[in-house]
Amino acid sequence: MPSLTRLRGRAGTAALLAFVGLLYVLPILMIVYGAFRTAAPGLPGEWSADGFLQAFSDPRTYSTLGNSLWLAVATGIGATALAVVFAWIVSRTDAGLRRMVTPLMVVVLAMPPLFFSLSWSLLGTPKFGLINQLLGAIGLPDTLLSVGGRWGTWFVLCLKICGLGYFILIGPFLAMDRRLEEASLIAGGGRLPTFLRINVPMMAPAVLGAFIINFIIGLIAFDVPLIIGRPSGFQVFATQIYAFVTNDTPPNYAAASALAMVFILAVVILVAIKRRLLDRRQFTTLSGKGARPEPWDIGRWRWLCNGFILAYAVLAVVLPCVQIVLGSLQPLFGVHRGYSLDNYRSLLADPTVVPALWNTAQLAFFGGLLAVAISLLLGVVGRHASVGLRRTLELSTWLPWAAHGIILGLALVWAFLTVPFLRPLFGTVWIVLIGLVIASTPLASRATDAALAQVGRELEESARVSGASALRTGIGIVTRLILPACLAAWVITAIQIAGNLEVPILLSLPTNETVAVMVYQLNARGETVQAAALFCLVLGAAALGALLLATGSALRRRWRRRGRGSAPPAAAAAPVSPAGFDLPAPELVAAATRNSKSRTDLLLGEE
Amino acid sequence: MAAVTIRGLTKRYGDVTVVDELDLDIADGEFLTLLGPSGCGKTTTLRCVAGLERPDSGEIRIGRRVMVSAAGGQFVPPEKRDAGMVFQSYALWPHMTVRGNVAYPLRMRRRPRSQIPGLVHEALSMVGLDHLADRSVSALSGGQQQRVALARALVARPSLLLFDEPLSNLDAKLRTSMRAELHSLHKRVGTTSIYVTHDQIEALTLSDRIVVMHDGRIHQVGTPEEIYAQPADQFVADFIGFENFVCATVVDTADGSIVVQVDGFPNVLVARGGSGARPRNGDRVTLAVRANTITLLPPANGPTHGIPAEVVAVAYLGDQVEYLLDAGPHALKVRMATPTGHAPPRWSEGDRVTAVMQRESLIVVGSAAPVPFAPALS
Numbered sequence: 001m002p003s004l005t006r007l008r009g010r011a012g013t014a015a016l017l018a019f020v021g022l023l024y025v026l027p028i029l030m031i032v033y034g035a036f037r038t039a040a041p042g043l044p045g046e047w048s049a050d051g052f053l054q055a056f057s058d059p060r061t062y063s064t065l066g067n068s069l070w071l072a073v074a075t076g077i078g079a080t081a082l083a084v085v086f087a088w089i090v091s092r093t094d095a096g097l098r099r100m101v102t103p104l105m106v107v108v109l110a111m112p113p114l115f116f117s118l119s120w121s122l123l124g125t126p127k128f129g130l131i132n133q134l135l136g137a138i139g140l141p142d143t144l145l146s147v148g149g150r151w152g153t154w155f156v157l158c159l160k161i162c163g164l165g166y167f168i169l170i171g172p173f174l175a176m177d178r179r180l181e182e183a184s185l186i187a188g189g190g191r192l193p194t195f196l197r198i199n200v201p202m203m204a205p206a207v208l209g210a211f212i213i214n215f216i217i218g219l220i221a222f223d224v225p226l227i228i229g230r231p232s233g234f235q236v237f238a239t240q241i242y243a244f245v246t247n248d249t250p251p252n253y254a255a256a257s258a259l260a261m262v263f264i265l266a267v268v269i270l271v272a273i274k275r276r277l278l279d280r281r282q283f284t285t286l287s288g289k290g291a292r293p294e295p296w297d298i299g300r301w302r303w304l305c306n307g308f309i310l311a312y313a314v315l316a317v318v319l320p321c322v323q324i325v326l327g328s329l330q331p332l333f334g335v336h337r338g339y340s341l342d343n344y345r346s347l348l349a350d351p352t353v354v355p356a357l358w359n360t361a362q363l364a365f366f367g368g369l370l371a372v373a374i375s376l377l378l379g380v381v382g383r384h385a386s387v388g389l390r391r392t393l394e395l396s397t398w399l400p401w402a403a404h405g406i407i408l409g410l411a412l413v414w415a416f417l418t419v420p421f422l423r424p425l426f427g428t429v430w431i432v433l434i435g436l437v438i439a440s441t442p443l444a445s446r447a448t449d450a451a452l453a454q455v456g457r458e459l460e461e462s463a464r465v466s467g468a469s470a471l472r473t474g475i476g477i478v479t480r481l482i483l484p485a486c487l488a489a490w491v492i493t494a495i496q497i498a499g500n501l502e503v504p505i506l507l508s509l510p511t512n513e514t515v516a517v518m519v520y521q522l523n524a525r526g527e528t529v530q531a532a533a534l535f536c537l538v539l540g541a542a543a544l545g546a547l548l549l550a551t552g553s554a555l556r557r558r559w560r561r562r563g564r565g566s567a568p569p570a571a572a573a574a575p576v577s578p579a580g581f582d583l584p585a586p587e588l589v590a591a592a593t594r595n596s597k598s599r600t601d602l603l604l605g606e607e
Numbered sequence: 608m609a610a611v612t613i614r615g616l617t618k619r620y621g622d623v624t625v626v627d628e629l630d631l632d633i634a635d636g637e638f639l640t641l642l643g644p645s646g647c648g649k650t651t652t653l654r655c656v657a658g659l660e661r662p663d664s665g666e667i668r669i670g671r672r673v674m675v676s677a678a679g680g681q682f683v684p685p686e687k688r689d690a691g692m693v694f695q696s697y698a699l700w701p702h703m704t705v706r707g708n709v710a711y712p713l714r715m716r717r718r719p720r721s722q723i724p725g726l727v728h729e730a731l732s733m734v735g736l737d738h739l740a741d742r743s744v745s746a747l748s749g750g751q752q753q754r755v756a757l758a759r760a761l762v763a764r765p766s767l768l769l770f771d772e773p774l775s776n777l778d779a780k781l782r783t784s785m786r787a788e789l790h791s792l793h794k795r796v797g798t799t800s801i802y803v804t805h806d807q808i809e810a811l812t813l814s815d816r817i818v819v820m821h822d823g824r825i826h827q828v829g830t831p832e833e834i835y836a837q838p839a840d841q842f843v844a845d846f847i848g849f850e851n852f853v854c855a856t857v858v859d860t861a862d863g864s865i866v867v868q869v870d871g872f873p874n875v876l877v878a879r880g881g882s883g884a885r886p887r888n889g890d891r892v893t894l895a896v897r898a899n900t901i902t903l904l905p906p907a908n909g910p911t912h913g914i915p916a917e918v919v920a921v922a923y924l925g926d927q928v929e930y931l932l933d934a935g936p937h938a939l940k941v942r943m944a945t946p947t948g949h950a951p952p953r954w955s956e957g958d959r960v961t962a963v964m965q966r967e968s969l970i971v972v973g974s975a976a977p978v979p980f981a982p983a984l985s
Contacts, residue, residue, distance in 0.1 A: 072982075097901070177696055177698060179695075179696050179698035180698050180699075180700055181701070182657075182659050182692075182694070182698065183692065183694060183698040183699075183756075183759070184700070184711070184715075185659070185684070185686050186657055186658075186659075186685050186686070186688075186690055186691065186692040186760075186769075187684045187686075187691075187711050187712035187715050187759065187763070188687075188712050188715035188716045189686055189711070189715040190684065190686045191684075193715060197711075198700055201702045202700070202701065202702050204702075236969040271631070297661075431714045573968070
């Protein structure tokens with residue numbers, strides 16, 4: 001990284017913008033290009049609107065459009081409601097388990113959607129799933145619960161994306177001054193009028209922001225509808241795009257791109273509407289001195305809140321984990337006799353599995369590192385850049401939101417087969433890596449931006465005044481201070497990448513398949529227990545990563561405490577960290593989401 | 608309007624007792640101030656009256672209604688107490704206009720729709736903000752926000768007004784003018800008011816009576832004059848601005864005046880009893896004296912009750928000069944008006960002077976730490 005002042009200079013800025021443009025903007029342009037081409041990517045073709053005609057004369061398109069809209073609205077409502085309840089419990093009540101919510105949500109956020117879809121498709125299998133077997137054991141029919149189709153997809157998707165909504169809402173909820181509620185009580189409004197007239201309208205912008213993001217995710221959700229919904233005939237937008245490319249012969253790339261473009265347009269319009277509607281109404285920042293967020297004593301309702309948290313933890317994390325681990329040990333799915341490690345043995349004996357594991361590990365390791373490094377670079381530059389440049393950088397790294405998952409895969413296929421100098425990369429692992437890095441940048445930048453925002457400008461300025469160059473300050477002070485947050489971001493991004501199905505499902509070839517794709521294929525072929533065992537290996541690696549991180553931060557704290565005791569000069573030389581830097585990893589992520597100045601604000605509109 | 612009665616009020620947070628067996632009577636129409644350092648329990652007391660905290664024991668009545676009685680298990684929620692409150696952070700609802708904020712208590716009290724605009728206008732003109740009714744509250748300055756908060760507290764004509772350090776977010780100049788405004792407002796409206804502050808000037812200028820609190824207990828209740836001139840104990844004296852404390856032995860208590868021998872001073876002095884218990888001959892006592900009631904004279908022409916001392920530090924304060932004196936075992940702080948025209952010269956460090964205390968300026972504020980020979984004298 002050259003000096004920041006020079007980066008702000010023309011050459012540096014141009015290079016940075018070109019890099020960002022290539023990585024984040026080009027794929028989206030390629031979708032538009034592809035929608036108007038007659039031939040498959042990389043083949044000579046004509047300009048035409050046939051893609052649109054085919055896509056929109058196909059009756060499947062309209063039924064999937066309806067399904068997607070239904071799913072988007074239902075998930076938007078369901079997941080946002082869940083997130084509101086959790087944010088409210090954590091910020092406004094004294095329920096004992098509320099301290100468990102944030103770590104729980106970190107786990108939910110970090111777990112790839114594939115985990116939820118795979119485990120719930122197992123859990124909800126009539127007769128063989130864990131829940132149905134438990135129901136059977138207590139005398140109820142063991143076919144009572146079936147997770148599939150429309151409502152199954154909705155249920156699992158809500159469980160998963162409620163985590164994101166929670167982190168969007170918890171900041172504004174915690175920032176709300178309790179005095180505002182007390183003033184209403186004194187003015188003569190009871191608890192209910194206070195909630196309806198004060199809390200609801202004040203939180204409306206944040207809640208609506210969360211709703212729109214959940215809506216967008218519901219609109220383009222891929223993994224969950226593919227695994228839970230499609231077997232019983234519930235097709236959505238994303239699975240339809242996938243079907244145009246994989247089921248039609250020849251693959252209809254133009255129609256797929258046309259659908260994808262409609263989606264991108266919808267997202268752009270939604271974000272624009274949201275910014276217009278909500279951004280002028282910034283309520284949560286207004287509070288004078290003496291403002292404290294304190295929980296209310298809610299008396300007996302506490303048990304209801306605790307029960308709610310517990311139920312969610314069981315449904316979202318405990319049951320899925322238990323089911324996947326149990327399933328991986330069963331000789332046949334649902335058979336409780338003869339638990340063994342046979343599935344693992346046969347997997348590891350399979351000549352295609354070990355390379356895929358190794359491949360995925362490398363992708364997760366380097367992809368996570370790259371995503372965090374890029375986010376950090378853009379964040380540090382953005383800190384010192386002009387408003388215009390900062391906006392451009394922010395907007396472009398959020399574009400992967402508009403080109404989400406399967407659309408990004410499609411876009412990269414176009415980009416790598418059409419742009420001449422990129423073509424040699426097609427079919428290699430590099431394209432998969434690039435796709436995964438792009439797809440995980442929003443998550444990584446969320447963590448790094450929030451951590452960066454915690455480093456006071458004075459810490460940098462004092463380093464500059466003391467004679468450090470911009471580069472030295474950037475690396476020696478800023479990066480050093482937020483290193484623990486970056487490590488946490490790396491682990492979470494790596495887990496996301498390892499479990500990402502949407503990007504590699506179009507981009508990877510059988511020679512460089514990832515574990516996620518393999519898990520999907522095993523499950524689709526009915527080799528359920530092998531799929532569970534393979535995913536267990538991913539889960540194990542993820543748990544190991546999280547454990548290493550936790551141990552590392554514990555060791556660091558202990559080392560630091562001892563250093564402070566015996567060698568004061570060393571401790572004094574250590575960077576003065578603002579409050580919050582000694583937190584263990586999961587809380588760092590929480591701390592990261594606590595402040596409102598992250599790049600998320602572009603979508604949430606609290607600038 | 609209503610009188611407020613507090614009996615045996617106790618509030619604990621875990622092991623910490625914030626308010627300890629507090630008894631207090633507030634008369635109808637009175638302006639009462641709870642004064643004390645932070646953490647003394649004044650805000651907690653106010654919040655208990657408002658209904659925002661549930662006391663662990665004790666009883667609070669507003670008018671004839673029992674608002675909370677820990678023994679009787681009664682608790683009237685804040686919205687049913689007919690109070691108005693001004694918060695330190697103003698607590699204006701940012702999603703409503705000025706008008707919306709002020710109209711809220713009326714809407715909550717289900718006043719007829721037709722009356723509301725008139726009452727809102729009246730309350731806003733009382734605080735001089737009727738021209739800003741349609742502004743968003745976040746577009747107002749701090750002082751204006753404070754006035755909106757005041758109008759909101761007043762608008763429904765509650766029977767009790769509660770103020771939680773309302774002026775502490777304002778700058779010094781604004782605070783002075785808001786203080787005067789609050790004072791005249793209370794004179795016009797006459798609602799029973801409880802005002803919490805840590806600022807002694809606010810307490811002295813606004814109140815009918817002041818309650819000085821410390822560690823959850825009441826140290827003194829009295830009019831501003833009583834508190835200022837006759838602090839009951841050393842804590843009150845210190846908090847209300849007495850700068851000097853000296854230890855002494857009582858030598859005579861004939862005809863109402865108390866003659867004391869201050870440790871290390873050459874002559875006996877006459878002191879006034881505070882509002883505490885009257886000391887007897889031979890008692891060890893602590894005396895308080897204000898810095899501005901001591902005059903410095905040249906050592907040569909001092910009166911007989913003058914105290915020989917040496918100036919050890921001088922600080923120029925503008926209209927006053929502050930001297931630090933070394934007088935025997937005591938360090939005395941003295942403030943005198945800055946000399947103008949042909950007035951006597953200022954003293955400087957190292958000067959020998961005679962310090963003269965004004966009559967009645969020495970006040971007994973409590974017993975000193977016990978001294979070994981004290982029993983032998985009594």
